Amino acid sequence: MKTSKLSIYILGFILSGFFTSCDKFLDREPTSYSSSGFYQSEAAVEDGVSGVYAALNINLAFNLPFNIMLDHWTGLAFERAENTTIGAGGSLNPDNGSVSQWWTANFNIITRANGVLTGAEPHLEKLQGKSKQYLAEAKVLRAFAYYNLLAAFGKVPFFTKPVTPEEYNSTRTDEAVIVDFLLTDLDGIMNDLPWIATARGRVDRSVAYGVKSRLGLLAGSLNYANKGPAYFKVAAEAAKQVIGQRVLANNFEDLFNKAGQQKADVRNESMFEIIYSDKGVKKTHMIGFGQVSRNYGQTGRHPGQLLADTYECKDGLRIDESPLYDPKKPWANRDPRFGYTLWMHKDTVEGNTNGTETGRVKMILDVYQPTTKIFNFTTNTWNTGTNADINSGAAWTSFANAGVGLMWKKYSNEKIESIGAQTCNSIVMRYAEILLNYAEAKIELNELDNSVYDAINQVRKRSKMPNFGIERQGNQEKMRQIVRRERKVELALEGLHFVDLRRWKIGDLENEGPSYGYPLASRAPNGTITQEGYDLVTPDMVPNFKKSARHDLNDIANYDAYKNKLKVRDQNRFWNDKFYLFPVPQRELDLAPALGQNNGY
Incomplete structure (x- = not known):
């Protein structure tokens, strides 16, 4: 039960410097105190656990919830600058900030949780009220942080109590040992938690089972200690406990904007959220601002074509198999989640720059022309204006230039508040994931039954997609394909593919070459567009998903047959299998050499 020196230093701040938050149970900043003898009352325990929650405010980019950034470290999306995506452009090294x-922030959560749990231990018999619930919450958050570390770094230092100086220069603990402890730990606190937390933002029993299912999927997929099947069984059973305790929201889009998140059905699906608020001590983020058009935002993160081409047509067939797919109009006849998640050329986008009527924005996206249509809300007319995505000093960062013609609509389709100061919550875990966790674990166990089929089809039905083809039933490989497809299109931009890529070992497929996108236009010698790219598309410009059996299984599109006709970025993109694990940070190794480095770094 040890940790590194850096994590020891964090311990000194465990009970001071808490971040404030908007929700009632986090909306205070306790004074500095020693944990020794403090946790003798419900109020003290609640205060301490508030500090654990506060440590979830991890900004891996400026004013951005951590989970939003994680999927940009995969092949499905990328950051603004070329060849900088972690794990695919050479920037992944022990000195990467x-x-x-990510290492430090998760150990911060663990250290704070351990401080409260250890401080309260001598007083457990006399603690009353919700004290046991709050301590159980601390254990759920600790398990969540260890899950993040295991997925990113593999073996890590493991401790369940504040460490002593003798433990500073520690070694790392095998993954299975950590997972087994956490699974048992979570089992021991389930009855201390309500199924649905009364205070939004708190974890509850459904989240505890959700973390358990994540741990089981991770350990099963990577076959920790050669116990893969046993861990998949844990994942399935944990997810099964939640099925029926929660419901899916009626409308997918409602999950990701301020107005929708006020609805009871959305609250029910959104099991674990990072809470934001425009009340009291205001707490905001800038998800939308960093992923929309340069006409009203900054555009720092981009979805990729590999993700876009994973969405089926509305008949339930992949685009290379569906007669409904038209490469001239790739947005037409698609899974509705395509349009809920992504914006592209000729879409009408809406937003708000200041949260008032005067800040409303409505315009037509264009990846080719220097002008576009912009709506004037005062005169209720469409006017032609400068297209900053093409014709501005900052156009190099736009979805047309730094991107491949796609923008994130998820968390950006915000009409009632400023995209530069959003207070919609960031979802860390929701019921749709639980259904897919259950289905995947059962599929890996080859236990294919109606409960598996129903779990996947519930998620599809919510977005008005047909049930998957009956020919998949009983076929493990075909079921594996559909559940992986659903995880990508349902959960994009929620931070889960960062781990899925590692579990499925598909980093080489997603990052085997450049990122391709929209069809290039025809231009005159002076640069003027003579014919737009989509007008030049021919019927054979359909991605090839069958370059190999692994490409087919994982829905990885290949564009080699017509790549010279497409927008391209990340020409130097590459993959090395060492990227499946992050390197141990160099500053950690400098303080604790016994940690050792992951292979290849």
């Missing part, structure tokens, strides 16, 4: 921050 984001890698170091």
